[in-house]
Amino acid sequence: MRAIFAIVALCWPAIAIAQITPSFNSGCTIGPQGEMMCNGLGPGPRKPGAVGPFLSTLYIRLEPGASFKSTSFPGDCVLLGINGGGLSNEMAPFRKVDLDKNIVTLMPKEQPFRLRNQSSKTVEFQVIEIQR
Numbered sequence: 001m002r003a004i005f006a007i008v009a010l011c012w013p014a015i016a017i018a019q020i021t022p023s024f025n026s027g028c029t030i031g032p033q034g035e036m037m038c039n040g041l042g043p044g045p046r047k048p049g050a051v052g053p054f055l056s057t058l059y060i061r062l063e064p065g066a067s068f069k070s071t072s073f074p075g076d077c078v079l080l081g082i083n084g085g086g087l088s089n090e091m092a093p094f095r096k097v098d099l100d101k102n103i104v105t106l107m108p109k110e111q112p113f114r115l116r117n118q119s120s121k122t123v124e125f126q127v128i129e130i131q132r
Contacts, residue, residue, distance in 0.1 A: 027039055027058070027059035027060075027061070028058065028059070028060055028061070029060075029061040029063070030060065030061070030062050030063065030066045030067075030068055031063050031066055032063055032064060032065035032066045034066070034067070053130065053131065053132050054075070054129075054130070054131040054132075055128065055129070055130055055131075056128075056129045057126055057127070057128050057129075058126065058127040058129070059124070059125075059126055060124065060125055060126070060127060061122055061123075061124050062087070062115070062117040062122065062123050062124075062125075063117065063122050064117055064118075064119060064120050064121065064122065065116070065117065065118075066116070066117055067090065067114050067115060067116040067117070068087075068114070068115045068116075069112075069113070069114045070107065070112050070113045070114070073109070073127070073129045074109065074129075074131060075109055075129045075130050075131035075132070076106065076107070076108055076109050076129070076130050076131075077106075077107040077109070077127050077128065077129050077130075078104055078105070078106055078107070078127075078128040078130065079097060079099070079104070079105040079107060079125050079126070079127060079128075080102070080103075080104055080125060080126040080128060081098065081099035081100050081101055081102065081103040081104075081105075081125050082099070082101060082124040082125055082126065083099070083101065083123060083124045084099060084100050084101060084123070085099045085117070085119050085121060085123035086098055086099055086118075086119065086123075087099065087115040087116060087117055087118075087123065088115070088116055088118055089113050089114065089115055090114045090115075090116055091111075091112055091113050091114050092111070093111065097115055099123050099124075099125050
């Protein structure tokens with residue numbers, strides 16, 4: 001019993017340091033003409049004096065022909081596919097983004113992106129922003 005307590009006591013500081021502040025969550029649907037309908041709080045500014053990493057998630061439904069820009073994300077973004085499909089990045093590096101279920105794509109903050117749905121169906125994905 002003492003050995004288990006000693007292990008937990010040694011690991012406890014590492015667990016406390018690795019915690020991430022609460023995230024902001026919202027969802028948006030973007031139409032082909034650029035109209036956006038959102039619900040939820042949406043990503044907001046960090047609280048003054050906040051320390052440590054910051055995580056926010058945004059659920060996106062992108063209709064056929066619609067595009068999504070990275071201008072509102074100051075940190076690195078991870079795209080998590082939900083219902084399949086694919087997007088094309090209209091900014092360098094020009095590449096396809098696969099949105100198959102549970103496929104993860106890193107979009108670094110140094111490389112702005114504009115993703116366009118060129119398929120005939122609505123695609124769904126999550127944007128997870130990580131600020132350090």
